[in-house]
């Protein structure tokens with residue numbers, strides 16, 4: 001039976017084409033792979049034949065999604081350590097240099113992130129301001145990830161050893177995952193990140209249902225069609241699949257963001273512990289992950305809740321319309337589309353933080369003690385249609401002051417990732433209260449330093465080169 005893309009996949013019971021698909025799919029697409037230590041290598045090919053030979057040899061260092069899922073199972077059962085993740089993706093320019101013609105043809109993928117049209121659409125900064133390694137034409141990315149620096153670095157060095165002289169490393173990013181005092185992954189502004197994800201595996205949906213706060217209010221299940229596309233250049237696109245991969249190096253000016261939190265708390269007259277609510281109004285969750293729409297204060301962190309919508313917060317008296325997570329997933333309340341269509345914009349986020357800093361992101365210290373550069377997020381996400389997922393989220397939601405669509409209200413840009421001219425936004429003074437106050441625009445503290453769109457093909461395609 002052909003692979004059913006219209007629903008989630010039960011990988012433990014998969015047979016036939018679905019099992020073959022998992023055996024040729026790259027890991028980290030359907031389910032996140034451990035990558036607290038990550039190297040992202042951006043490559044340019046100088047010679048088609050040598051680049052092909054390199055990619056074939058790289059498959060000897062890669063494992064399948066099936067092998068990854070088996071490793072996760074073995075880890076749970078007997079604590080057995082897994083092997084490193086090695087992922088490989090090609091840009092449209094990379095496919096062309098290799099001389100591959102029938103590669104996947106997503107419209108945004110074909111134009112690439114550096115194209116003037118992409119820049120206009122997303123309000124991205126000029127290409128000339130990117131870090132030097134991202135200013136030229138990128139052909140491929142190789143991701144190496146693992147739980148320890150040692151294992152990751154060893155595999156990275158093996159891969160560098162495979163590179164012929166005609167393949168140039170244009171840039172390398174080193175991801176370093178961070179956790180809070182409870183061991184939850186956080187980003188550099190100090191907030192729990194990576195919690196809300198579309199889930200493509202039936203087993204993961206069941207685990208969410210039975211072992212967390214449940215799925216009866218917000219069901220994270222998503223069909224395979226939202227992340228997988230047939231790998232048209234592979235030997236058998238009926239069983240060989242891949243996914244479009246977005247990479248964006250987003251630098252975070254933590255000092256500026258923490259100052260903005262303090263300024264907002266001052267504007268609203270928040271005092272004591274309630275000052276934490278200012279930052280929560282920018283993100284939509286408190287630092288510990290507690291959703292602001294469900295609770296006036298933090299503390300609902302175990303497990304970090306995700307079983308919520310904005311249905312009992314229609315006027316945004318608890319969580320502002322413009323909060324980062326409300327802009328990027330309105331959970332049925334966006335006002336522009338039917339909830340089922342709105343869900344189609346969600347993507348599988350696989351980011352990792354980068355950069356080191358001396359201060360504890362969650363400590364109560366003045367903004368001056370925060371880094372103003374050198375740290376950020378290696379934003380990574382898998383999509384089946386870039387224009388309807390990543391690009392839609394950035395351009396039509398985050399950058400659009402009029403979203404969500406609410407009569408008489410202009411929510412403003414996403415205070416975290418919005419690109420474009422920022423205006424003032426409204427906030428409720430007391431959680432759930434009726435008094436609103438308008439606050440000055442939140443200054444932009446996230447800056448794009450480079451990136452591109454890639455396709456992460458099937459292992460069968462890479463071996464066939």
Ligand code: HEM
Pocket residue numbers: 187188189191192193194195196197250251252283285324325326328329346347349376377379390393394398416417446
């Ligand atoms: C430095 C940049 C960014 C920071 C600091 C950041 C921070 C966060 C945090 C703290 C969360 C809450 C954790 C969770 O619900 O899983 C979150 C969720 C999310 N972010 Fe971001 N993010 C960044 C960039 C982006 C970008 C570029 C996009 C897409 C264009 C994006 C889309 C989302 C989505 C879709 C969610 C989940 C919302 C939900 O389902 O409720 N983020 N982000």
Ligand SMILES: [Mn+2]
Pocket residue numbers: 276279287362
């Ligand atoms: Mn704080």
